[in-house]
Amino acid sequence: MxxxxxxxxxxxxxxxxxxxxxxxxxxxxxxxxxxxxxxxxxxxxxxxxxxxxxxxxxxxxxxxxxxxxxxxxxxxxxxxxxxxxxxxxxxxxxxxxxxxxxxxxxxxxxxxxxxxxxxxxxxxxxxxxTLNLGAHYILPSLQAVRGRGIEGLLRLREWRERVEANPRNRDRLLSLDREEFLRLSLLWLQAYVPKPxxxxxxxxxxxxxxxxxxxxxxxxxxxxxxxxxxxxxxxxxxxxxxxxxxxxxxxxxxxxxxxxxxxxxxxxxxxxxxxxxxxxxxxxxxxxx
Structure with a gap:
């Protein structure tokens, strides 16, 4: 492609x-x-x-x-x-x-x-x-990185599949900064809190x-x-x-x-x-x- x-x-x-x-x-x-x-x-x-x-x-x-x-x-x-x-x-x-x-x-x-x-x-x-989106797409990765660091992402099926489809993604994931990933994840999570x-x-x-x-x-x-x-x-x-x-x-x-x-x-x-x-x-x- x-x-x-x-x-x-x-x-x-x-x-x-x-x-x-x-x-x-x-x-x-x-x-x-x-x-x-x-x-x-x-x-x-x-x-x-x-x-x-x-x-x-x-x-x-x-x-x-x-x-x-x-x-x-x-x-x-x-x-x-x-x-x-x-x-x-x-x-x-x-x-x-x-x-x-x-x-x-x-x-x-x-x-x-x-x-x-x-x-x-x-x-x-x-x-x-809306809450289901946050629970499905944000929380698993956020919790994995909090507990195991960036390497924890590779334990999740979702990101393993991205590496299988595109081997470059392994290095791209491992190069992420832990604190910046957590900050961005919390920011993305805010969108999935229902608001007036x-x-x-x-x-x-x-x-x-x-x-x-x-x-x-x-x-x-x-x-x-x-x-x-x-x-x-x-x-x-x-x-x-x-x-x-x-x-x-x-x-x-x-x-x-x-x-x-x-x-x-x-x-x-x-x-x-x-x-x-x-x-x-x-x-x-x-x-x-």
Whole structure:
């Protein structure tokens, strides 16, 4: 895969399709572009006449690990700006689900000149969803470094996988300063403490006025604790030029995926397997806007 050095770290990417408007497609969590379910959506969008840029964000997939910025999403927004600038791409469509939705929204807030339209789904919010992010993505690494120093990161499966995908990451992790890592981890953790006036972790509500691009929001499932229906409704209220639609997948798709994930089954839903069902709605929105 090709890569570009952004902020002293390699960012791996792939562009699918030869013609048409570019869509930057971003998955959730710390998953890379090889996460099952993402490529079928990308291929459906290419079949609909678009190009699609897939990328491994810092700390995801085969890209270099990086640690800077007010939040991890701020770091990723800055990285995406650098990637699009280096590739001389944009303005373009930003489309993302879960953490990818948050990264896309923040990019549109900070760098609106890069964004022509915005497509969002599985938006994380609410008390459970927000606290769960901090517990999952920040606390294990913070506790490992407090107890064992920077070397403790290599005991965590998440960072071992980053080294397996990209051997450079071992030295990059071991070169981190313990005190600076702890300081940054505590800063990133603050974003995941629910606060009045922050529908999205680490992003003040009044900043959404900066999003002027036409926006499609696929609302969260009725009982989805990670991506609450209420949060997508609130984001719809915050983004003036937005359209809200019902999910094209079953209302309980995420809950069933979580059950399968916890029990080790894969016979019903992978977390992102249903995302391809959004392709017709996304293509319709882009054709009309």
């Amino acid at each position: 090709p890569s570009v050095v952004i902020n002293d770290g390699h960012v791996v990417y792939e562009i699918l399709g030869d013609t048409g408007e570019l869509i930057v497609l971003t998955p959730g969590g710390r998953y890379g572009m090889d996460i099952p379910g993402l490529r079928p959506l990308a291929e459906a969008l290419v079949a609909g006449g678009h190009r699609v840029l897939l990328w491994d964000r810092p700390n995801c997939g085969a890209s270099d690990v990086q640690f800077f910025g007010r939040t991890e999403s701020h770091m990723r927004a800055d990285t995406l700006r650098g990637l699009l600038t280096a590739l001389e791409l944009g303005p373009c469509v930003l489309a993302g689900g879960s953490g990818g939705a948050r990264d896309s929204m923040l990019t549109a807030i900070l760098y609106p000149e890069l964004v022509s339209r915005l497509v969002l789904w599985n938006i994380v919010g609410g008390i459970y969803g 006036g922050q529908t999205i972790p680490g992003v003040e509500d009044d900043l959404f006025d900066r999003i002027q691009a036409p926006t499609l929001i696929i609302r969260g499932g009725a009982k989805d604790l990670d991506h609450p229906k209420r949060t997508s409704l609130e984001v719809h209220c915050l983004i003036e030029n937005s359209v809200l639609i019902d999910p094209p997948w079953p209302e309980d798709a995420w809950e069933r995926a979580m059950e399968d994930f916890v029990t080790g089954r894969a016979d019903h839903y992978n977390m992102f397997d249903t995302w391809v069902l959004a392709a017709p709605e996304i293509l319709k929105f882009l054709a009309e806007q």
